[in-house]
Amino acid sequence: MSTTARPRRRPGSRGGNSVIKGPTMAHVGFQGARHMHPERLPSAKRERTLSVRLFDTNEDTLESMDNQSSNVKILMVNGLNMNNVSEGIVERMQHLQKLDLSENQLIDTSLPDSFSTLDNLVELNLSNNKFTKLPPSIKKLRNLSRLSLSFNTIDSLKGLEKLKKMQVLMLDHNKFTSVFKDITHMRKLEILDCSSNNIREVGLDVRFLKNLRELNVTKNRISVLPTDVFQLNSLESLKAGQNQISKIPMFNMNPQHCHCLSEIDLSSNVLNKFPGHLLVITKKLDISSNRIKTLEWSKIKKMELQTDKDLYVEGNPLTFPPTDICECGLKSMVQFFQETQLNLKVYQGMKILVLGAPGSGKTSFVQTLVDGQSRLSEEMYEKSAGIEVSDMTFENIANKPEPPPNVTVTKANMEIHKKRLSVHGKERSEDTDDEVSSNASSSEHNKTLNLCIWDFCGNPFYLYPHYMFFEQPAIAILTFNMYTYTSDKFDEMVSSWFDWMIAKTNKLVVLLVGTHADKLKKEKMKAVCNEVKAKLQAHAEKQRQIVQKKIDEITEKPHISQTLSSQLNAYSLLLHEKFVVQSEVITTSAAKNTGYETIAASVEMLANDSRQFPHVLRPIPTFWLDVESFVEERGNTMVVPIVKFDQLKDEIGEKFGMKHLLNTILQYLHETGKVLWFSNNAALKGHVILRPAWFFDIFRAIFRHDLTEKLEIEVEDSFKTIVFEDETSGITQSKYDQMKEEFLAEGIVDRDLLKCMLSHLLPLETNGPFYEVLDLLLNNLDLGYLVSKRPRENGYNLDPEKDSMHSRKYLIPWFRNVPEPTSVQELWEPIAGNQRLAGICRFPKYMPPGLFEMLSVRAHRDKNRLKFLSHWGSGFHARHREEKLQIMFSYTRHETDNGTTLRFEFRDDHGSDPHADSVSAAAMWTILLPILMDFEELLHSYTGVLVERLMECPNCKMLSFIGEWLTPKETQGMPTRPCAECHEEIDTAFLAQPREKKRVDISQIRRRIHSAREQKSN
Ligand SMILES: Nc1nc2c(ncn2[C@@H]2O[C@H](COP(=O)(O)OP(=O)(O)O)[C@@H](O)[C@H]2O)c(=O)[nH]1
């Protein structure tokens, strides 16, 4: 089959069929082809024509074909300017295997219906015609294995489900906008050419094309290549030049399974980072005419000097290595690196965390910053969700003297800094100053600052999951859209983000960035910036005052107890840990690429501020870098790139010695965004996540603001093929719909659904990786807990047996938005008069989103012996397994401010008989305390949270006692304490957990309280 389909017009064919003189048909092939042999012997048998070329399609010609028709297997009717395929041809050619109709004038209606009866057709060439749609009749040609539709104007490939035998598919030079979704069933496909179309993405579905050898997507509008493409085991050639591909993410390169492609062509794209990791899997890598500035040594390091690989890099704005070296090919680059590496110092980089409301311009900001030219987010194919990682470097960073000791970066500071930059040849600012210039030349300015930029999706949905990744040390960049800003949106656009950030870290370094500068007049912009600045100061002051007021309340007291003094301590810490905000809003425009030199200057100055970032820009020992490469490589070869800390320690120790440095090195890698190692998180510090971007993807697969949409899409493409055809799972469409509904409505996810959601990140051939990730999510990240549902039963069992065959579902509190069920009060109300233990944690400023959700998952743990009865959006209700107790945790947001109150209450559940034996306060504390302590541990990682702990007076039910579960000693020593509200002497067993020795006669106290109540009501 001619796959290139170049016009091959027969001379004279232009004149139309009727005027053609000469032969009308050529018998070009005979059975056995004996006629070709010069010494051919006459045969007794009649010869049978196998292959026929028609020069016209007149009725005469067709008739003369009649006696051959049962034999003809190949028919060529190309280049005839024909605009119709007659029934006549089709009827006569029922045995046809190959048909070439290329280079005609065929239109959508040209193929007769009977065309679909050409059952034996294996190869069909329809290239160079005028089709605008897939001819419907070809959709039934089940045996078709080679099809060319090249050079038409077809825009959709839908409806080819029956064509499962396809091996070669030529779709180039059409108007397709999407292809991959419609060919997932073509598992035998080997060659696919869809160059010169309008395709925007190579979907994840490409991974089903396991036999694909050649893939050509040149000249389309693709911005992202899924890593699955590179993992196709049979792929030999990948051509993806002339697209808009901006980066090639890292992916698993398991050396055992790694095969080598003969070429990867990524020329004429917009890559800004050297995808050197591809050199491992291809003989020839063409990345010419992109936007790559440096080729990192670390990526080429693994190459041998005598490499036979080819790397094409011309047409890039390369500054390193020098162009003349690059022009001489990969060998000379490797040599260059090997010779220069000894002099090359590496300095510690840092993370930049970009956040702000959705649509505030974060993604455009980051892309423009990284690319050094205007980029608006429409260019990117996927709407951001989760966290997007980009890397960039600032070259020629100067060694700067310590900045002046004021905490806030002032405008004046900025300008001085700008000047200094400009004279270092960066041409970032117009003003030059000879005096400074002479100074500068003497100072050293050859450092490179490596930045790892995390672009946080701004949808409020991520307020909880993203907390995990918002850490210090890092520069936070908060963007807001100056064009759509109005005073009443200040909270939503600016201050709520501050509250969110401060709650986690308390110490912050923030650049406040106004975007969309191109859309405002100068005066308006100035007014907006001034207002935002003033309002932010006022907001910070207000927040400060809330804390100050609490401090005053304590200091005014005559006697400061141990509890109060520890509170005082915590409160004043909140005031002391200042945050640094650049006092002026930096105005930027991603559309015009303005404001970025100020950003660069600010980042550079902050990076040099050794009080804020003592580690940044320090030289990194070579040994650390070796470990870094080792860790990186290790991560790239793992399906689930997570190692246990101890294991990594052993491996490093074995390979490099100096085990004891691992903590320090991992901390460095964590701070620079190379790995994730949450050393302050007790549940997680035993794990090291070697590829942060992979982990973000796992998060993103589950935590999605657009889940409804996402699940819809999943079933459309990859999901049905993965799971519906997976022999073990046997999931039907209706089961899928049911699981989806359940997740969206109840926040309960079925294991199979979860598997699907993660399927593009984890191989499905084996369950191991999935369970590994599941275990991490449930047990280390407090994602959710196991529940079960029996078929045909309505409710869920929130406490199933571990191995129950019905428990394949997980309740994920963050997704659970159902209202409190009425059944709760039916059980809770009747025992309202019983003995109880109740208290609150009040968050006057801000309660971090997700805190309650994590608390509930932890409370559910087996060790707490709670049997969950109900779990709704803002609370849960449980019984204790052994003690007769009902338990409720719930939280409510204050209507007046940002504050929130989390309440816990234990009620004795011996019915409403006041004389029945009730559970002692001491016993309640035994159950409550571990839950509270778990909660306190969670709180511990939010250093900027203001929290008040209060206990309820068992008599008057007012919150009149300080919660002392963290500092119980003082109260434990007393038998009773007076209530500040009702002045009743209250047994301290209700206020703090009693010492073990203390025996309390609860029933006596209960009776006393009871009679006091009766007296009162009289
Ligand atoms: N005119 C103009 N449009 C911008 C600018 N920055 C972003 N946009 C547009 O604003 C919209 C939201 O931008 P995006 O970067 O996706 O915001 P994100 O949701 O914060 O990541 C997109 O339509 C961008 O094209 C800018 O500086 N100028």
Ligand SMILES: [Mg+2]
């Ligand atoms: Mg975005």
